[in-house]
Amino acid sequence: MLPLDAAAYTNRWRPRHPGEKAFLSLGLLACAVALPPWPGALIVGVVAGALLLGPAGVRPRQAWRVLSVPLGFVAVGSLPLLVAVGGRPWIRFEPSGLPMALGLAARATAALLSLLLFAATTPLADTLPRLTRLGVPAAVTEVAALMYRMLFLLLDSVHAVREAQASRLGFRTWATSYRSLAGQGGAIFVRAFDRARRLEAGLALRGYTGSLRIEVEQRPVSRPFVAGSAVLLGTVVAATLALRGVVA
Template identity: 70%
Template sequence: MLALDAIAYSNRWRPRHPGEKALLALGLLGAAVALPPWPGALLTGSTAMVLLLGPAGVTLRQVWQAVRVPLGFVLTGSVPLLVAVGGSPWLAWEPSGIPRAAELAGRAMAALLCLLLFATTTPLADSLPRLTRIGVPPAITEVASLIYRMVFLLLDSARAVREAQAGRLGFRTWATTYRAVAGQGGAIFVRAFDRARRLEEGLALRGYSGSLTVQVEYQAVSRRFIAATVGLLAAIVTVTLMARVVMV
């Protein structure tokens, strides 16, 4: 199981309805994107972080493990705004790019934390079957669930092949490492096609007619949670707009 999935199954908000968490997380995400980065990004990002560490019960270490790779992309994308290209000298420091880089990084980090608020509290197995109720075609949800399942199978295959190669000293030198990696890619490619073929045959033998019926665990929608979410989003929008008026 991936680390993000393990967090999604073990947090305190796991029993809550996915729609509640989607309204909260996507509402914060919309606010982070639509509102001015200052102080909108700060408010939405801080709110998402507080909810993750507080009511949701996700630890700071788990948040860092989930955010560290995307954070690298955020910082890398902000760096080009700090340099000017094409002048004299050809590559020079651009002081005026600091505010834009800060706004970009702040908005991106806020949006990332809002997405993590949903991803770390809601397993994909809870949200995918419910998407058909809001109009998503069943074929899309089924393909997504099959791909999600195949990811774990491919990871298991890659781990097994790598362990077998390591047991045969396949990573002893650079030359053997390149050869082992190439062989690993070929073996995983063949196994993926074989598993896909067997999956297709299994569905056909079970009378697959275009939709997979999955029993979804009943989860009641909390009206108090919905009301609190709407009030929180309204408060963030109000405070941001008032702060912008005061700053102007």
């Protein structure tokens, strides 16, 4: 199981309605995008992180395993703002780009934490069936669910093939490693194609008519949670504007 899925199924907010968590996390995301990066991004990031590790009950190690790779992309994406091209020397450090780089990194990190607040507390199996009620075509949600299921099957195939190759010393040298990677890609493609064909045959034998009927667990929406989320979002906006005025 992927770290994100493990966190989504083991947190304390798992029984809550996905709409409640979407309202809170998307509201924080909107604040991270619309409010000034300083101090708006800092406040949104702290609030989202505190909710994630506190009331939601996601363990810090789980959160770090999920965040480590996206944070690397944020850092790499911010570095070009610190570099100037042209003149003498042709490529050089640009100090004036430091505020922009920090603002971009802060805003992106706050938005990432806001999205993680929803993704790490809500399994995809709880979200996809409810999207059809919002007007999303059933074909889109079904394709997404099938791709999600196939992802785990392909990861299992990659692990099995890699273990078999490693047992045969397939990664002993650079040459054998390249040969093993090429064989791994071919084997995974064949397995994926075979699984897709068997899945299509299984659906046809079960009388597939263009839509999959999935029973969705009924969960009431907590009005206190929604009201508290609205108050929290209003507090974030007010605190950002107040601190912005003090700094200005």
